[in-house]
Amino acid sequence: MTRPFPPEIADDLKRAVRLEYWTIGWMLSVILMMGLVMGSSQAMQTAWIEDVLSLIPAIVFLIAVHFEKKAPTKLFPFGYQRVHSLAFLISAVALTIMGTVLLFESAMTLVRQEHVTIPPMRLFGEDIWMGWLMIGALLYSIVPPVILGRMKLPLARRLQDEVLHTDALMQKADWMTGLAGVGGVLGLGLGYWWADALAAGIISFSILQDGVTALRIATAELVDGAPRELGSTGPDPEAELLEEKLARQYAGSTVRLRETGRYIHAEVCGVQPDEAQDLKALWPGDPERSWRLAQLSFVPPDEDVATPAYVTGAVRPLSR
Amino acid sequence: MKSTLPILAMMFALGCSEIPKDPEGTLERVRAEGVFKVGLIASEQPPVGADRSRMLVERVGQRAKAEPQFEKGASEPLLAKLEEGELDMVIGELAPASPWAKAVTLLTPLGEQVSQDDHVHLVVALRNGENAWIGLVDREARAVAAIP
Numbered sequence: 207m208t209r210p211f212p213p214e215i216a217d218d219l220k221r222a223v224r225l226e227y228w229t230i231g232w233m234l235s236v237i238l239m240m241g242l243v244m245g246s247s248q249a250m251q252t253a254w255i256e257d258v259l260s261l262i263p264a265i266v267f268l269i270a271v272h273f274e275k276k277a278p279t280k281l282f283p284f285g286y287q288r289v290h291s292l293a294f295l296i297s298a299v300a301l302t303i304m305g306t307v308l309l310f311e312s313a314m315t316l317v318r319q320e321h322v323t324i325p326p327m328r329l330f331g332e333d334i335w336m337g338w339l340m341i342g343a344l345l346y347s348i349v350p351p352v353i354l355g356r357m358k359l360p361l362a363r364r365l366q367d368e369v370l371h372t373d374a375l376m377q378k379a380d381w382m383t384g385l386a387g388v389g390g391v392l393g394l395g396l397g398y399w400w401a402d403a404l405a406a407g408i409i410s411f412s413i414l415q416d417g418v419t420a421l422r423i424a425t426a427e428l429v430d431g432a433p434r435e436l437g438s439t440g441p442d443p444e445a446e447l448l449e450e451k452l453a454r455q456y457a458g459s460t461v462r463l464r465e466t467g468r469y470i471h472a473e474v475c476g477v478q479p480d481e482a483q484d485l486k487a488l489w490p491g492d493p494e495r496s497w498r499l500a501q502l503s504f505v506p507p508d509e510d511v512a513t514p515a516y517v518t519g520a521v522r523p524l525s526r
Numbered sequence: 527m528k529s530t531l532p533i534l535a536m537m538f539a540l541g542c543s544e545i546p547k548d549p550e551g552t553l554e555r556v557r558a559e560g561v562f563k564v565g566l567i568a569s570e571q572p573p574v575g576a577d578r579s580r581m582l583v584e585r586v587g588q589r590a591k592a593e594p595q596f597e598k599g600a601s602e603p604l605l606a607k608l609e610e611g612e613l614d615m616v617i618g619e620l621a622p623a624s625p626w627a628k629a630v631t632l633l634t635p636l637g638e639q640v641s642q643d644d645h646v647h648l649v650v651a652l653r654n655g656e657n658a659w660i661g662l663v664d665r666e667a668r669a670v671a672a673i674p
Contacts, residue, residue, distance in 0.1 A: 321549055321655020323631040326664055333665055335546050335657065397547035399655050 212497030226264040232350035243339040249390030249405035263373035266293040287467035291427040298420035305414025312406035348384035351377035366468040433465040447490040469500035479504035546657035553659040565604035567618020578636040585666040616651040
């Protein structure tokens with residue numbers, strides 16, 4: 207059993223899925239090439255690990271989309287829209303741990319003043335310093351992610367997809383990783399033993415940064431935070447408009463919004479439900495994006511039991 | 527794209543023969559002073575392929591235009607000296623799983639001897655990270671190792 211995606215985003219989703227398959231294919235070629243010439247350069251190893259890690263968001267996205275279209279079951283009556291957030295949290299944790307470990311390692315190399323050996327290699331009957339091959343592989347590793355990242359960014363905005371958005375941003379910034387790696391290997395070639403570890407440190411710092419950003423976004427979603435703007439921890443302006451509109455329409459009620467995956471669920475507490483609802487008409491923003499409001503639910507006032515304070519209590523506005 | 531990269535790398539390599547450089551300047555010093563210091567690990571029996579060690583030292587001397595200066599001793603002190611840069615090269619028998627394999631750079635073994643309970647390589651050890659010097663010695667070591 208499947209349930210269809212909103213028609214407005216069906217095409218974009220198909221394209222995003224295709225792009226992620228391309229990403230996996232290209233990144234595997236990068237990982238293979240880098241792995242062949244990796245040697246003992248720390249910058250190179252760190253850049254290689256980052257390339258391997260960059261497969262995670264792509265895989266997470268594909269898994270999440272697969273689950274999202276599954277129909278709700280008796281055991282999962284709300285469907286699987288949140289698989290997305292869960293998978294995102296897992297990849298965020300992986301990124302954060304990896305970044306920390308790598309940062310620690312490169313710091314230790316600097317402290318211990320370890321000198322890295324990059325030997326020559328025999329290729330087509332010539333002795334070539336392996337550093338040149340590493341630089342070649344690093345330069346190649348920049349190209350696919352930068353292009354794919356740029357292609358994914360507008361799709362992520364239209365799909366309101368955090369995983370895709372994070373993936374796109376990470377890939378778009380991949381040229382910095384590549385250049386840091388090239389700098390490290392080249393510096394080593396010029397006789398600066400610390401250049402390699404320093405570059406590795408810079409790369410691992412960027413992995414850590416990606417991880418922490420993803421962690422904050424995933425957490426906000428999993429603890430039923432208000433809808434957030436894509437790629438940020440601040441509130442989503444579209445959702446704020448919707449909240450205002452609902453508050454006006456149902457005077458005396460408390461309006462609460464939450465985000466499950468790309469969709470918004472709205473809850474109006476303390477009023478009787480209207481007879482019928484046109485969710486699309488309720489959406490105050492761009493009608494093209496009205497699919498985001500997936501559900502509107504009402505909590506009627508209860509005369510006998512005092513409504514719990516967490517429901518009626520005024521929701522404090524978000525401090526920006 | 528992928529097939530042009532090795533060619534690009536080769537063009538780079540031809541254009542930039544000054545890279546890699548040694549962080550501690552081993553090759554430059556050997557060339558300037560005309561001397562390189564070789565540690566020979568003493569062993570009870572005549573070492574595996576002693577003639578190969580001699581051949582290697584000769585070839586390296588020719589390429590670097592320098593004379594060898596020998597020092598004999600046990601493996602530990604010699605390798606420690608190599609790590610500190612007081613020796614430029616250590617040749618001798620070493621088990622492949624020696625803990626020294628990380629502290630120094632071991633080149634392709636010049637020869638090996640496998641007995642029932644022993645697996646010993648005749649190895650050339652160089653100071654970690656001295657990439658230009660390693661490149662020079664490695665080339666000669668592979669040439670010597672290739673002799674049947």
